[in-house]
Amino acid sequence: MTIELLVFYVFAALLAFAGLRVITARNPVHAALFLVLAFFTAAAIWMLLRAEFLAIALVLVYVGAVMVLFLFVVMMLDINLDRLREGFWRYLPLGAAVGVLVVFEMALVVVAKYYASGTLPMPADPGPGYSNTKALGRLLYTDYVYPFELAAVLLLVAIVAAIALTMRRRKDTKYQDPARQAAVKRRDRVRLVSMPAEKKE
Amino acid sequence: MSASDLPILLPAYGEILLLVLASAILLVDLFLPERLRGLTHWLSLATLAACFVLTVQVVRATGGQAAYTFGGMFVADLMANVLKLVVYAAVAAVLVYSRRYLAERGMLRGEFFVLALFATLGMAVMISANHMLALYLGLELMSLCVYSMVALNRDSATSTEAAMKYFVLGALASGLLLYGMSMLYGATGTLDLTQMAQVIAVGQVNGVVLVFGLVFVVAGLSFKLGVVPFHMWIPDVYHGAPNAMTLFISTAPKLAAFAMAVRMLVNGLIDLAGDWQQMLVVMAVLSMALGNFAAIAQTNIKRMLAYSTISHMGFMLLGLLAGVVGGNRFSAPDAYSAAMFYTVVYVLMSLGSFGMVLALSRAGFEAEELDDYRGLNQRDPWLAFLMLLLMFALAGVPPTVGFYAKLAVIDAVIKAGQIWLAVVAVLLSLVGAFYYLRVVKLMYFDEPRDAGPIAPGRDVRWLLSANGLAMLVLGVMPGSLMALCLVAVQGLYPLAR
Amino acid sequence: MLENYFPVLMFIAVGLVLGGVLLAVGRILAPHKPDPKKLSPYECGFEAFEDARMKFDVRYYLVAILFILFDLEIAFLFPWAVVIPDIGFFGYAAMMVFLAILVVGFVYEWKKGALEWE
Numbered sequence: 001m002t003i004e005l006l007v008f009y010v011f012a013a014l015l016a017f018a019g020l021r022v023i024t025a026r027n028p029v030h031a032a033l034f035l036v037l038a039f040f041t042a043a044a045i046w047m048l049l050r051a052e053f054l055a056i057a058l059v060l061v062y063v064g065a066v067m068v069l070f071l072f073v074v075m076m077l078d079i080n081l082d083r084l085r086e087g088f089w090r091y092l093p094l095g096a097a098v099g100v101l102v103v104f105e106m107a108l109v110v111v112a113k114y115y116a117s118g119t120l121p122m123p124a125d126p127g128p129g130y131s132n133t134k135a136l137g138r139l140l141y142t143d144y145v146y147p148f149e150l151a152a153v154l155l156l157v158a159i160v161a162a163i164a165l166t167m168r169r170r171k172d173t174k175y176q177d178p179a180r181q182a183a184v185k186r187r188d189r190v191r192l193v194s195m196p197a198e199k200k201e
Numbered sequence: 202m203s204a205s206d207l208p209i210l211l212p213a214y215g216e217i218l219l220l221v222l223a224s225a226i227l228l229v230d231l232f233l234p235e236r237l238r239g240l241t242h243w244l245s246l247a248t249l250a251a252c253f254v255l256t257v258q259v260v261r262a263t264g265g266q267a268a269y270t271f272g273g274m275f276v277a278d279l280m281a282n283v284l285k286l287v288v289y290a291a292v293a294a295v296l297v298y299s300r301r302y303l304a305e306r307g308m309l310r311g312e313f314f315v316l317a318l319f320a321t322l323g324m325a326v327m328i329s330a331n332h333m334l335a336l337y338l339g340l341e342l343m344s345l346c347v348y349s350m351v352a353l354n355r356d357s358a359t360s361t362e363a364a365m366k367y368f369v370l371g372a373l374a375s376g377l378l379l380y381g382m383s384m385l386y387g388a389t390g391t392l393d394l395t396q397m398a399q400v401i402a403v404g405q406v407n408g409v410v411l412v413f414g415l416v417f418v419v420a421g422l423s424f425k426l427g428v429v430p431f432h433m434w435i436p437d438v439y440h441g442a443p444n445a446m447t448l449f450i451s452t453a454p455k456l457a458a459f460a461m462a463v464r465m466l467v468n469g470l471i472d473l474a475g476d477w478q479q480m481l482v483v484m485a486v487l488s489m490a491l492g493n494f495a496a497i498a499q500t501n502i503k504r505m506l507a508y509s510t511i512s513h514m515g516f517m518l519l520g521l522l523a524g525v526v527g528g529n530r531f532s533a534p535d536a537y538s539a540a541m542f543y544t545v546v547y548v549l550m551s552l553g554s555f556g557m558v559l560a561l562s563r564a565g566f567e568a569e570e571l572d573d574y575r576g577l578n579q580r581d582p583w584l585a586f587l588m589l590l591l592m593f594a595l596a597g598v599p600p601t602v603g604f605y606a607k608l609a610v611i612d613a614v615i616k617a618g619q620i621w622l623a624v625v626a627v628l629l630s631l632v633g634a635f636y637y638l639r640v641v642k643l644m645y646f647d648e649p650r651d652a653g654p655i656a657p658g659r660d661v662r663w664l665l666s667a668n669g670l671a672m673l674v675l676g677v678m679p680g681s682l683m684a685l686c687l688v689a690v691q692g693l694y695p696l697a698r
Numbered sequence: 699m700l701e702n703y704f705p706v707l708m709f710i711a712v713g714l715v716l717g718g719v720l721l722a723v724g725r726i727l728a729p730h731k732p733d734p735k736k737l738s739p740y741e742c743g744f745e746a747f748e749d750a751r752m753k754f755d756v757r758y759y760l761v762a763i764l765f766i767l768f769d770l771e772i773a774f775l776f777p778w779a780v781v782i783p784d785i786g787f788f789g790y791a792a793m794m795v796f797l798a799i800l801v802v803g804f805v806y807e808w809k810k811g812a813l814e815w816e
Contacts, residue, residue: 061766105413152797155803157319162764228806
């Protein structure tokens, strides 16, 4: 139990540090890499909450795919760092006010009697044979089949939208069609011409 | 699990058909040559018609009773079915109005129709959601389609900017909504709206957590409705989006947003009505004030109608906030049905007025400025007359239906004992009448500036005529629609006797 | 349940320690005499022409986002594969419907040519 608590505090501190660096790092690529660290530590905390499948999915999907996209976008945008920082001080008061408000509200909820630590019983450790993934699967494909299929439709729409918005045929590419290359016959390339021998003058 | 656990699919037949046909259209469109693109248009209209008929059949089969399926996540009560019918009809009208406009601008792509149909599916899911998860997924399905529809004209910087704003602010609102939902889940231990209502009714729930969850949920909701203080996206998005997309976002999604408000606040959280009604009072008054005053200053009709949307949605909220008086729900059916009637009527008015913008636009010309409407009476008296009806309806001038809709809502507010709120609403509506009537003045008493041809096509002309005259017919005979709204609202779970 | 993941924690700890130690050893033992020329970016003997960051083609984005979408689809398949004996035919059919919807998207992107790198 104490080791678990120690691990939790280490990861929580790392998560807070990484989150802070995401918004303070000058270089957007560094910020994106700190976000990767934040996802990793968040995954570790979820693991401590015994949500093993979600923790692994977070690493697989967010660290593996979403962050790659983030890095692409960061590179694609060719961000001008100085212009990005313009107006920082101007917007600071409003941003700080909203931030303080959110912190206050969260504190109110977390500190409130209902969620304070100790009021809710710690779920019993179900033992080494228990699989969170199985428990999730049993619900997801039966009781929650409706949201599950809706998720498929959402993914379909995302495919359609992404292609509709970014696909362009480029005319200037020197594209080789392997199918056509492979289908070439000898007679398409070589022509045998029989010519009568000519005398040298 | 065994085969007998298969959920009853009957209540969701309409959605299933829509999903299957929309996917089919996506595939068919891929293999169509460019010159047959019109076929996609007709297939989409046929799909909507089929869903309309099937939904009517579902109502017959269930006898108008609420039918639950998918473990209680999906509900097909009368309100859901009625709203879905209006959504199908509204989307079909949008497709008819926007076809020529899109074709002239090279945007008549299969993706437009497919995204519109999937957005319709999202709206239907929202309307029928009895579970916060389903509600959220429906909302995202609709929003994702709408964001990309706004950005579909990729070479236009203003459309892209509008889509970007819409997307970023929409994502923020979704985040607020999810945060609120997670707090409600933390407090009640369920996401099912029926169960949530039961848990709250029993008591024993931490009030602080519940109210904070409610605040975030209402904030997310008010973004989707586009009411102050979450209205900032409306003018920019309406203005920046291509006219056809503006027509789309200003009509059917409003019905879905209304349904979402009813599902969350009435189905799930009616025992907190004392809390959320206060929030709605503030939002309604601010929306009506800001919408009506800011609209006066506009010279662009799309921006003007955008601010008018804000004020109308504020007015609609008046109906929602008049339902529960001192913990007493006796007047709730009247108030909520007035709000529903108002929303349906608003969608009809918005369809007509943005449809008119599309009808007057032509290749290379957008009839967006108020000046483009000068002397419309001399150029095309019939269209000018229809626009007059629509503007009168928006302003709430009798005998158009806009008057009756406003009357019903104000009646509900007065019955709830909020006299001052009714007075404010009437005064602000008078302010609003100014800018609608200015359009009428421009059409009838000014000389035309633009001499281009007006050729909206026969189908658009017929539909616009029906749409405009509906303002008059419904205004003279609002009884049946009003009665339908009342029966629909009475079927809601917390109000059913 | 958590004890199953103890090796992972050990692995992370060892990885962190080893990585840190190696860096520290290099820092301490290796000669360290920087000068401006050594630290300047090197571009074939010239001064650097431009910033190292350059714009990427939007096509990379399309590939990345399609990858994410199918990655998510795979993420749904994992728990399904684990519980398939328990959820019976209904669960099997649920996944088939899910996949059928995504196959529609797959056909769309294939036919549109989004998978081709021209």
